[in-house]
Amino acid sequence: MTTFSLRKSESMAARILRGLLSSPKATIAAVICLILVFSAIFAPLIAPQNPYDLNEIDFFDAKLPPMSEGYSGMTYILGTDGQGRDMFSAMLYGLRTSLAVGVTSGLLAMLVGTALGLIAAYRGGFLDSFIMRFVDLMLGFPTILVALMVLVVFGQGVGKVILALVFVQWAYFARAVRATALVESGKEYAEAARCLGIPAWRIMGGHILPNCLPPLIVIGTIQVASAIAAEATLSFLGIGLPITQPSLGLLISNGYQVMLAGLYWMSVYPGLLLLVLVFSVNIVGDRLREILNPRLAQ
């Protein structure tokens, strides 16, 4: 790469955008992600009905297969559930909940993990080995077991599920940030900053942290996908989100109870939506790893 030095000066956002667009697979996945995020945000505007407003749903329309016309003349493209709710609307609202929980817990885990990782790298010594032992311990346990323990200990609810997901995920961020920060703080610019007498916390926060961003972005994306999948799993098991805020996982779980009777649409369509969501976020994350990994980029 002859223009290597020029490339370096390109802003990170531009580099990510160019990298994404250069791969058709990643472009499609990114577009799907954007569409899904916008549909989730504007769900109340897009959805044909508010599935949780009892005035809008008609019990006579219960269990209608996809594309059938309801009592009130409305066409249910994806059918209705056991209460006569439009599946399409319920899925849009479910997507909203799933995305909100996944993104919130991903960001919180990033915050906690980055802070602990930086502290570990900056302080070293006892604190470092204590935090890293804890990280090893967390990564050694399977996600589902840790989440189960947190939910058993703290009880159920939206906040508790987010807490459980943060608890499961922070360690990935902490490990990556610590490793990068250790490498970065040995570099010349960090040494120069130290020579200038800049306080250590400012070097860590203002100089080293920005250079930890590439791995953080990659892990963040992939962890959001895994948080969405984990939340769906917990809700499916009946120990996740409460029934008042149905996420995609809960919709699938409700539909699963009638799936064996042949009413497939109540669980298959929310499942497909979940699959598309998780899969496209993962593909974008994979591509970001390729773009931002300096070893692969050269």
Added chain:
Amino acid sequence: MTVFILRRVLQAILVLFITSLVVFLGVYAIGDPLEILLPADASMAERAQVAASLHLDDPLPLQYLNFITSALQGDFGRSFVYNRPALDVIFERLPATLELVTTSLILSLILGIPLGLIAGVKPGSVTDESIMTGSILGFSLPNFWQGMMLIMIFAVWLGWLPSTGRGETGYILGIRTSYATWDGFIHLLLPATNLALAQIALVIRLTRTGVQETMPLDFVKYARARGISERRILFVHVLKTILIPIVTVLGIEFGSLIAFAVVTETIFAWPGVGKLIIDSINMLDRPIVVAYILVIVAMFIVINLVVDVLYSLLDPRIRSRAS
């Protein structure tokens, strides 16, 4: 060396102690089992009597002390629901889970290794690409959704296999197992596949990397020079060298499979410990929840400890880095 092992053992005991404390406190806080055990119109005297018989009226530290001393003797209290010792209920269900987990491990080996070998031998080929894409799919499909689709396809649409339950069991060498009867065996297939899918993907990746690293080595060239067929080189010579790391990783994965069996068992109504824990959480059956978590965590800590110690025996660098 002894110091290293001693430190790890102490750490393991500390982790187990903290887990027991946290879980005990948390489980104490989530709900009042009396609400579930007693009819709504129970009198105060009845409540007090039941609370006293279950030692629910003691102060918290005393309850923990009682709990930990009896737990160390293998007594986690009686299940509120089954009215039998919690550990007995768990150990009674454990064989079903272990059967599921071992079947999945075997499945992942007999499917994952050949696929990984084929993919690794010609990297970049169409076969390799499709096997690897399949393995990405295996990683990223949510486990419960995979299970549902398996039921949908093989039980509902095709009607080839039973959808849920364990089926008939028989005895082989005194062990109660599904392998003894045809009915049990076909009941085992779907849940075992569901649990194995992620492991198959993992084994494919490990095998593929192993093949790619081993193929350029001298002993492979020598085997070729001796006129041994490519097939024999791959399936005997190369396979032998890459089998050890694969088996090691699967050994470590054994514990997480037991944990992930929670999902599979719930979908397929498999009567193992995973289904037991979900049912117990929903019924606030505290002794079972606590006993399950502590048994599984203890198992994990022991597996990790053994792996740590074995690795440090084999690779002295790890020892010096840790101390």
